[in-house]
Amino acid sequence: MVTMAESKARQREDAKDKRAAHSQRVNGFPVENKLRDMQFKLAHNLQCSLDLYTTLELFFNNVREAVTLDGLRYSTPTAGVEYSLGDQRAHTVNYNLSTNENPLGQIIFSRAQKFNESELAALEMLLGVLYYPLRNALLYQAALHSSLRDPVTGIGNRAAWDAAYQREVKLATRHGTELSLLVIDIDHFKQVNDNYGHQQGDKLLKHLAKTLQDSLRETDQVFRYGGEEFVVILNNTNAKDAALTAERIRLQVAMSPALINDQEVFASVSIGVAHLCADDDPTSLFNRADCAMYAAKRAGRNKVSCG
Numbered sequence: 001m002v003t004m005a006e007s008k009a010r011q012r013e014d015a016k017d018k019r020a021a022h023s024q025r026v027n028g029f030p031v032e033n034k035l036r037d038m039q040f041k042l043a044h045n046l047q048c049s050l051d052l053y054t055t056l057e058l059f060f061n062n063v064r065e066a067v068t069l070d071g072l073r074y075s076t077p078t079a080g081v082e083y084s085l086g087d088q089r090a091h092t093v094n095y096n097l098s099t100n101e102n103p104l105g106q107i108i109f110s111r112a113q114k115f116n117e118s119e120l121a122a123l124e125m126l127l128g129v130l131y132y133p134l135r136n137a138l139l140y141q142a143a144l145h146s147s148l149r150d151p152v153t154g155i156g157n158r159a160a161w162d163a164a165y166q167r168e169v170k171l172a173t174r175h176g177t178e179l180s181l182l183v184i185d186i187d188h189f190k191q192v193n194d195n196y197g198h199q200q201g202d203k204l205l206k207h208l209a210k211t212l213q214d215s216l217r218e219t220d221q222v223f224r225y226g227g228e229e230f231v232v233i234l235n236n237t238n239a240k241d242a243a244l245t246a247e248r249i250r251l252q253v254a255m256s257p258a259l260i261n262d263q264e265v266f267a268s269v270s271i272g273v274a275h276l277c278a279d280d281d282p283t284s285l286f287n288r289a290d291c292a293m294y295a296a297k298r299a300g301r302n303k304v305s306c307g
């Protein structure tokens with residue numbers, strides 16, 4: 001049997017529970033307390049990585065727990081990043097992000113239905129948590145990028161080459177796919193330095209890196225190995241096509257003068273080609289391409305030789 005006092009107390013408790021439930025969710029949408037918990041959880045999760053793409057994925061997945069979203073697009077022209085997550089839909093909301101005047105890029109949320117005011121407020125609250133992790137991820141990416149770039153030519157440096165080469169040989173060996181390698185050395189480069197000075201020599205290196213990149217497919221990878229030597233990894237490329245590619249590069253270099261001290265200076269390159277065989281490892285493949293390059297030099301320069 002329930003007394004009158006007990007019944008009143010129970011009614012008071014029920015009303016309290018209802019108010020609490022209401023403050024957690026209105027029309028299926030989480031409000032203040034819940035959002036604060038989500039902000040806290042998001043801030044915690046975003047501490048887990050300095051990688052830009054992981055940061056954006058964590059953010060997207062966490063925000064989706066608070067607001068229904070189909071897609072997110074992030075772009076920053078300054079860092080050359082464009083990244084999409086989920087499915088992009090008709091209704092979008094854009095935010096330009098910055099801290100202390102430093103641009104951090106643009107985020108576009110999208111979904112099939114319109115966003116309402118309280119959802120926009122929630123997105124903005126959660127975006128507030130993203131600013132500093134995003135800034136740190138961008139700084140980390142810039143540091144990583146510059147540690148792997150050759151400052152003279154802007155292409156991958158020796159460290160980038162080492163990592164990429166080991167990885168590509170391992171992958172090609174494991175999957176049984178074709179892989180070829182070019183070792184490219186500028187002919188008589190010392191004369192350019194001697195005649196025009198080191199700064200102009202650097203200009204020629206830059207010009208050559210661009211000519212190489214323009215002569216290759218996007219999936220080919222070109223690096224400055226050191227000094228006036230470049231290396232190119234050709235994925236999914238057999239020996240015959242690698243030799244044709246090398247010949248195309250040789251001709252392109254010979255036909256594209258660099259502008260040095262307002263004069264057109266023609267350079268040439270000697271190229272060694274090697275194709276990955278069943279019993280090759282990264283060192284043996286490289287040595288064959290390198291020896292072939294020296295054979296091309298001995299044969300008179302401005303030549304392609306296959307090892």
Ligand SMILES: Nc1nc2c(ncn2[C@@H]2O[C@H](COP(=O)(O)OP(=O)(O)OP(=O)(O)O)[C@@H](O)[C@H]2O)c(=O)[nH]1
Nearest residue numbers: 185186187188189190191193198199201202227228
């Ligand atoms: N400007 C400039 N010169 C460099 C750089 N790195 C190496 N060099 C120069 O590259 C030249 C290489 O000379 P060598 O090894 O004799 O080769 P080469 O003159 O190209 O002759 P061959 O390779 O035999 O055709 C040297 O003068 C180096 O100082 C660089 O970053 N910038």
